[in-house]
Amino acid sequence: MNMTDSGHRQGAPHATTDPAGDTLDPQRLAPHVEQDWVDAFILEQRLLGIPGDRIGDALAEVESHVNDSGEGALDAFGDPVAYAREVAAGPRVDDDRDPSWIFGLGLGLAGMNLTLFSTHAWIDGEGRMALTAGHLVVLGLVVATLALLLLRSEAFLRFVLQRPWVSLGLFVLHFSAMVGALFLLSTPVAHVPTGLVGAAGVLALAAGTIMEWRSRTAGQLEDPILGPGESRPARGGLGWFGWLTILLFPLITLAMVGLSLLVARLS
């Protein structure tokens, strides 16, 4: 714990910092507050993009008040969602978070598909690949989804949380539309050299992996809920799981290319 990390903040109601860093239970900051209230408060503040240290500070203050007054949080602070919105003034996390992780995801997905399409065309001995209307539809759907996630992430997440079954239905529909487009819209709109598609795929994979690595090592997606005076747990190395997530698309692509070559050799 750090007692002087921000000038006017000293001391801590709870100085519990888990060295593992990823298992910090926010309830530790408010042990006398109803669990449901804490959960709903945190969810709303997260959706509003409030940084973890400010969420922790607000929770510690609620704890301090209910501990002093003997009231329940619902009595003293009312509805947790309304209170979370009331105390949401100030900068949001998105203000200083760079979107490299989402571009990494998009490039990884695109790179994987381009590499696999070109591998299959190369195995079939096609020097030039047909670019179909289905390919363009898939590209459009992927770009639209990523744009939605990037530009309207709060609305997107609220919708998924409030209507999980409708969201699942839409996800299935989205996936079916992509598969359907690939099979049904097979009219070629252009012919592209297979080598060029493969090179673009490998480049996209490399660029996506670098972006994911950058996002991971900068700790962009880590925002633990910290109590007053608590400092961010030290981040260890990436670990095997961290590397696996960064290298996910290149590894899947390699496995699929290997499988395709094996099948081609055996048949």
Added chain:
Amino acid sequence: MNTEQWPSEWLRGVLGVCVLRILLDGPSYGYAITQRLAEAGLGTVKGGTLYPLLGRLEEAGHVEVEWRPGDGGPGRKYYALTEQGRAEAGEQSARWADFTSTTRGLTDAAIAQPTGRN
């Protein structure tokens, strides 16, 4: 001491200047401020009303905050007036005095009037 609960819209209007006035006596924390407000006769002010107000005072630069460790229990977040906050407390208190004089100039006459038509 009047312990009745005042209309909430009146409290919303006067709470800011009352909290600034309480903080003129020295740094204090949320629950202690609610106690002072109750002792002053303003009734029970809920945490859900007080803390967002304190947050706005902090945003405006009128108060600074400091967490102090508690005795065995959780710590407490103390609010202390800044120089700007002291000036604001004096200014708002003076304006509130003018405001209440003005409203009383209008409403006091109604106190002596018989109520109802019968």
